[in-house]
Amino acid sequence: MPMRSNKKIAVVIPCYRVSRHIKEVILSIPAFVDHILVVDDACPEYSGAIADEIGEQRVRVIFHEKNKGVGGAVISGFLKAVELGCDIVIKMDGDGQMDANQIPILILPLLAEQADYTKGNRFHDFTALKSMPKIRLLGNSVLSFVVKATSGYWNLMDPTNGFCAISYPALCELKLDKIDKGYFFETDMLIHLNLINKVVMDVPIAAIYGNEISNLRIRNVLFSFAIKAWKGLLKRIFYKYYIYDFNMASIYFLIAIPLLVFGLAFGGYRWNMGILENSENNAGTIMLAALPIILGIQFLLQAINIDISSIPKKSADSYRSDHIMSFANKKRSEKSFSS
Template identity: 45%
Template sequence: MATTYQMDERRVVERRNPETSLEGAGVWLVIPCYKVKALILRVIDKTPPWVEGIVCVDDACPERSGDFIAAEARDPRVVVVRLKQNQGVGGATLAGYAEASRRGGRILVKVDGDDQMDLGYIPQLVAPILLGEADYAKGNRFTSISHLRNMPYVRVLGNAALSFAAKVSTGYWNIFDPTNGYTAIEASVAKQVMQKRVSRRFFFETDLLYHLGTLRAVVRDVPMPARYGEEVSNLRIGGIIGPFALKHARNFFQRVLGQYFVRDFNVATVELIFGALFLLFGVGYAAHWLSIREGNQPASPGRVMAAALPVMIGVQFMLQAINFDVLNVPSRPIHPYLRTIERMEAEVDA
């Protein structure tokens, strides 16, 4: 079951500090802009007053979104970043993270510019980070059947399949709905992510989770309903199934190698090694006997057990390794540690 987190704005403020408000939390909005000229001003107008800044990233938009926002937006918090070449949603988001962090943002909330995301959920999204219980929070539309009423059935099935694949490839077995683009990240963690080779296109949200996993960052789901309006998706399901499957497989093997053979060596490593050896021996022995047997010669009970027993033992080892992996989800946030390092480096430079 996915771990979720939901808290109203009042409780966040009370538990953080009764004398402060969300206005001092350093929350900045990052909005990638590509073919959203008709809707972007609605998103800006709906931004809560306690959000300190709004970074709109013109991702080489053919509608010249950046110029349009600069000319039409009346909110003084708006900052426009223009990219010379289209970098996809991932590239635009990372550029927005960099600009918001440079201007003092501490919690960076990424939303789309198509008015599909309800900005009223920002307090719930930033709550786990404000309380020091997570480094990254994301929306999850699958926590209630009522939240899925407006989602097409094809998207429900597709997101469910992608969610399981993401659990396997990222190691975050406690989350769901990995393609949800409504997210919040602590700025010091975002700086670490920006140093990695995160996918710039539609695989961005899932690949970001993979790289957060390599940092051992804590991720939390926040329940919110699916919402669809006048937006036009640039995503074509048929064109991403193959590439997504390959990228999930690549991330899975890289994660297992890095997590259990490079950065650590633990009981799951032993289970993986012996599980693979027993499986290979059992399957290899059976294949060898089938290749040398004469005609329809039946296998003796001893030969059957010599092949079946290693396979069964190997499967048990693999299941134990999977169980260890499921329980090995990061649980201690890293951003307090990263912030301390930043302060120490600033003092040294001073």
Template identity: 50%
Template sequence: MSIAPFRIAVVIPCYKVGERALEVIAGIGPECWRIYAVDDACPTKSGRLIAEHCTDPRVRVLYHPQNLGVGGAVMTGYRQALEDGAQIVVKLDGDGQLDPALLPLFCAPLIDGTADYAKGNRFYDPDGLHGMPAVRLLGNAALSFFSKLSTGYWDLFDPTNGYTAIRAEVLSKLPLDKISQRYFFESDMLFRLNTLRAVVVDIPMAARYGDEVSNLRIGAVIGEFLGKHLRNFAKRVVYNYFLRDMSLASLELLSGIGLLGFGTAFGVYRWHESAEAGLATPAGTVMLAALPVMLGLQFLLAFFGYDIATVPRRPRTARLREAEPPAPG
């Protein structure tokens, strides 16, 4: 499928990337319409380096007066791409870990109407993981599980992958000022996309690691990410299952939490009471505590089964086109 008629923009956040950003720009093919290099108050002046040494007429360098983080840099590029009339916006990192030659693969599902947002997945082919450091491998696996929980996209993996592409129609509906400005922004994007019921697909890709130094430390952020994932999960459940709509799954969730909480609290209280008295807990009391716990777990499993089954499958861009009035005769 040809992608030439589409105005495809590429956003590259630049912070301590130096000449590697020039190599990334040089690798972007002619299918790209415009390139935005966002200097996020880089102390090594990456933006100035690009402006002075890059002769590609598609490149525009945007500058931040103060550092906002990688997410803030991407949002700046997104806003400028929307203002300039881009139809698809791709995000690439400036450190060279992401292959610009894969850009058509990321744009294809957006162009053919099967997805609203595409992201990379470095875990799809196990043979391609040999170059990934072990700490990153384990950290990404843990973050992927929590991301499934908070975003509702149970069929996706590798949430911190920085290679993404999004349709402008969907991007324009996102609250860009509310999306996390630091490293959590990719996961936060997925959470926001789920509230729009946008279709997201994984694009298999190989991990590339050279001599670049990543600014992301998985061990340092995993606690922060966990808290934010739990927050987004609570917000998503309240919005999708109690404000936007109520269903049998809503009742299953409430029943599961209530029964599990009652059974656990009652069991702990009676166990402590029996221990203080030096007596064995009666079998009937044990069952009275265990039964609500088992029923609560069953209700919660039923809720998550429903949640997994309702991952968005119909692209938002297709729904928007159907809602448009027909062109005058």
């Protein structure tokens, strides 16, 4: 799709064990992109050298002497894009799972200044969704809910998607040195964007699944991801509701947590004592444990409701979403017709 604007655009590609795909990925990037920033994260397959040998004038390769993780590689690319004065920076993976022809759709809200950060949404196109492995689909659904709650962007359907774009002002406001350098990077980006009140939008994007090899080992990162997600959630709630602002959600959280802790602790203690003493707890004791739990859940639900309604947004949000959906569907139809 022809596209040209007065905006300088860069694509950042973190590379680690993607030597089989990196050339194809680079050559697929549209001509309107000004810079292609390839970050060789100490790749044992020398993906950066392969990218450098292509001869594409837009390519700049950044070499890491030591592996910094996917987040560290992307941040290196972001810093270089800021140095080059790029107005929009897109992050793509080097494994060929992302269709570069959909970049115009991804950056449209940024060009129109209707969002600060966009993420691809693989769950909008049901036909393309059927190509996603079932186990990955289930895992992504569960993980997406965790990321929604952790980041505060409850409006995102596919928050774990790595195909994303960010505007120069939002990128400059982020404290990149504070963002996680590993596989928690995508989620931590959303947490930090929420704290600086940036608008994040879903854009319908179809994923591509082929013979790529994932470097992510679920068993190795599952526990650490859960710990980081919990810490990220606490951090966001603390800063958003007790440092940057104080509202009814702040009060509801203050009431809900002690009630839940007391109800669960007291109830667990009395239940254990009943087993040890082979006795039954009377109705009053049961209510003393149950009532704080019930009230705590109610207050917690009220706090979550306020959190959902406080998602950063700009004016004409409904029009914006419809416009993006319409544009995406139109381009997808054109592509199907041309093929």
